[in-house]
Every structure is written in structure tokens, then in C-alpha cells.
Amino acid sequence: MNIRDAYGPNRFGLSFEVFPPKSLEGDRQLATELEKLAECRPAFISCTYGAGGSTSKRTLEWCGRIQQEFSTPAMAHLTCLNSTADSLKHWMRQAFDSGINNLMVLRGDLPRNASTGGEEAPGGLRRAHELVTLARELSDSIGIGVAGYPEKHPESPDDETDLLHLGTKVRCGADAVFTQLFFDNRTFLAFRDRAIRAGIQTPIVPGIMPVTEYDSLVRISSLCGSVIPDELQSGLEAARHDPVAQFEFGVDYAIQQCRDLIRHGVPGIHFYVLNKAAAVRLIVRELLFDARDLSPIAGRTPGKQLASCDKDLVAA
Numbered sequence: 001m002n003i004r005d006a007y008g009p010n011r012f013g014l015s016f017e018v019f020p021p022k023s024l025e026g027d028r029q030l031a032t033e034l035e036k037l038a039e040c041r042p043a044f045i046s047c048t049y050g051a052g053g054s055t056s057k058r059t060l061e062w063c064g065r066i067q068q069e070f071s072t073p074a075m076a077h078l079t080c081l082n083s084t085a086d087s088l089k090h091w092m093r094q095a096f097d098s099g100i101n102n103l104m105v106l107r108g109d110l111p112r113n114a115s116t117g118g119e120e121a122p123g124g125l126r127r128a129h130e131l132v133t134l135a136r137e138l139s140d141s142i143g144i145g146v147a148g149y150p151e152k153h154p155e156s157p158d159d160e161t162d163l164l165h166l167g168t169k170v171r172c173g174a175d176a177v178f179t180q181l182f183f184d185n186r187t188f189l190a191f192r193d194r195a196i197r198a199g200i201q202t203p204i205v206p207g208i209m210p211v212t213e214y215d216s217l218v219r220i221s222s223l224c225g226s227v228i229p230d231e232l233q234s235g236l237e238a239a240r241h242d243p244v245a246q247f248e249f250g251v252d253y254a255i256q257q258c259r260d261l262i263r264h265g266v267p268g269i270h271f272y273v274l275n276k277a278a279a280v281r282l283i284v285r286e287l288l289f290d291a292r293d294l295s296p297i298a299g300r301t302p303g304k305q306l307a308s309c310d311k312d313l314v315a316a
């Protein structure tokens, strides 16, 4: 499936994001988890790309496996920092030749000691919009996703400047915006309103990460800068010494977030699953139960789409 079709009228695009593991054992575990994720019948599963190209082969390898072994469309992430246009074109051609129809086009994070503005390899690209343009030059039909930041990108001086740059990525040919994870829906909804006012008309898909351990909440929030609502922090903290209670609290929090987003007419949800299926399967199962009552909301029918998702999952 091309992401252009995932968010059409009356469609609801469920998607998952995984990363290439660093060990053989990790590979084995990911294969097991992908089997369970594929049972949710997502519109696609995306695989990340290591900064500076550190996983360039592995990203393609896992996207190939997602499509062939797990019969699920894949989206390959690609970053441009410290890569030449020629090497990026070569990689994209390989992706297209192996049947990958979707790219998540990114700049990549700056090295920790870099001050600002993007690093540049000789003949390289500095910003994601340049890579969107390059990808579009190679293919009109490929689905292109780009990153959006409800709490603004950390290098941006303010929300408006950040949105201006998001608008450039869209004008260069992006088909959908996938957001950085957030824990407070109000930040997403305000961002979506600002984006619409700024003329961005592509689907804006919220990124949700179910956090089921207090320690990872603190680490994740410091990495991506997302504000942690008191309710989430205190709930996970209170259950800190009880892994099962932490898991249940984190799953329930994500379910409430997703329900509210669906009520607000989002075109889909992109889950950051951290290579694990258990939490997201429970979340999708709950949304499937809801789906009976989710007939058209804001012109979309998540109920219909989710209901065709996986009946066995509901029975599980």
C-alpha cells in the first residue's frame, strides 16, 4: 500500500515503527514481534534509518522482510545528513527496485557537539526538504512521509518558524506528516490547527508511544523533549515497583490518548512500538471494541477500517 491510499476518504491508517536490532538475538525477537504486529493488519510498518547511514543496509533488509515474510507494506526511513546526493539516490533506487513504495524522509539528528544548521558532506544535503525534492525527482508515485513536531523541533526558534519549514517539506512533495511522539493531545491538536491555518493540507498523523516503564518515560522525554503530563508521570511513578501495574497503566493511558485523537478525526495513528508488540496489540484490541461505535467521525470511518483489522485479535 502507498501511504497516499492509507489516508484517503473513509480510511484510517494504522502504522507501526520498528528499528533494526543490533544483534542476532534482537533479529530473532523482532521477527517474532513482527508476526504479532502484522496480525493487526496495519497500513504499513516503517523501519528507521541509523544516523549517518549506520543502518542503511539493515533498513532495506528489514523492509524487505516486512513485505515478504510478514505480508505487510513497508516504509523505509532515510536521513540525508552527511550523505551525498549520489549515495542517497543510489539507496533510493535500491529501495524502489526491491518493491518499497514508501519513504520517511528525514534530515537526521545533528552530532551532539554540532552547534546549529546541519552538517554537510561534500555534495551533501542539509535539510529534509532537499531530500524530499531528490526523492520526488526519482519517483512521482512513491509515498513520502516527513516529520512534524507538535512541541516544535528543538533547533527551531519558535512554532511559526518550525511550521514554515514543515510547509516547505510538504510543498516539495511530501504526502503525509508523521509527528514526533507526544503525551498531551492538546499539543497535537493545537499544532494541527496551526498547520491547517498555515495552509498544510496533507494528512497529519499523530505519533504515539505507549510508555510502560517509569524509567523509560524519563529517558524518552529527555531525548525528544516531549512534555510529560502530571497524570502520566505520577501514575507510572506510583506503580514503579510493580512491572505489571506499570504496563497496565501505560497501556491504558495510550488507549485514552488514541480514543480522544480518533474522536478528533485524526486520519490514522503511527505507533512507536520499540520492537515490541504486546502493548500495541492491547491498544488496537481496545480500539477495535470501540470501533463498533466509531461510525463516521469528521468524515472518516476508523470503525470500519479498524474492524477489518483483525477479528482474531479481538477474540484473543
Ligand code: FAD
Residues within 6 Å of the ligand: 047, 048, 049, 050, 051, 052, 077, 078, 079, 104, 105, 106, 107, 108, 109, 110, 126, 127, 128, 129, 146, 147, 148, 153, 154, 155, 156, 161, 162, 165, 169, 178, 179, 180, 181, 207
Ligand atoms: P528538517 O525538516 O530538515 O528540520 C531540521 C531543523 O531545521 C528544524 O529545526 C527545522 O525547523 C529547521 N529548518 C528546516 N529548513 C530550514 C531552513 N531552510 N532554514 C533554517 N532552518 C531550517 N532520525 C533518524 O536518524 N532516523 C530515523 O529513522 C528517524 N525517524 C524519525 C521519524 C519520525 C516520524 C520523526 C518525527 C523523527 C525521526 N527521526 C529520525 C528524527 C529526526 O531525524 C530528527 O528530529 C532531526 O533532528 C530532524 O529531522 P527533520 O527531518 O525533521 O529535519
